[in-house]
Amino acid sequence: MNIMRERRLRGAIPSQRAVAEALGVQESSVSKWERGVSKPRADKLPIIAKLYGCTIEELLTSND
Structure with a gap:
């Protein structure tokens, strides 16, 4: 789920709390x-993908 951290740190999402x-x-x-x-x-x-502006496939295939 590295894509989640990367997108959050780039400003897509303000915080883990959000x-x-x-x-x-x-x-x-x-x-x-x-x-x-x-x-x-x-x-x-599906909700995570929409929140981060990516596809489910990207979430599942991102390398840690």
């Missing part, structure tokens, strides 16, 4: 996704 609030998850979950420790549930992928 992502967590938009998705209805814990901020620690977003941190784990960005670090590659865990992956989001499949039902969250």
Whole structure:
């Protein structure tokens, strides 16, 4: 999920907290996704892709 961190740091999303609030998850979950420790549930992928302005495929194939 490296693409998530890269896009957030480039200003697409202001903070992990903003992502967590938009998705209805814990901020620690977003941190784990960005670090590659865990992956989001499949039902969250369309929302994440829209939030970050990328495709689901890009989320799934990004290298950690």
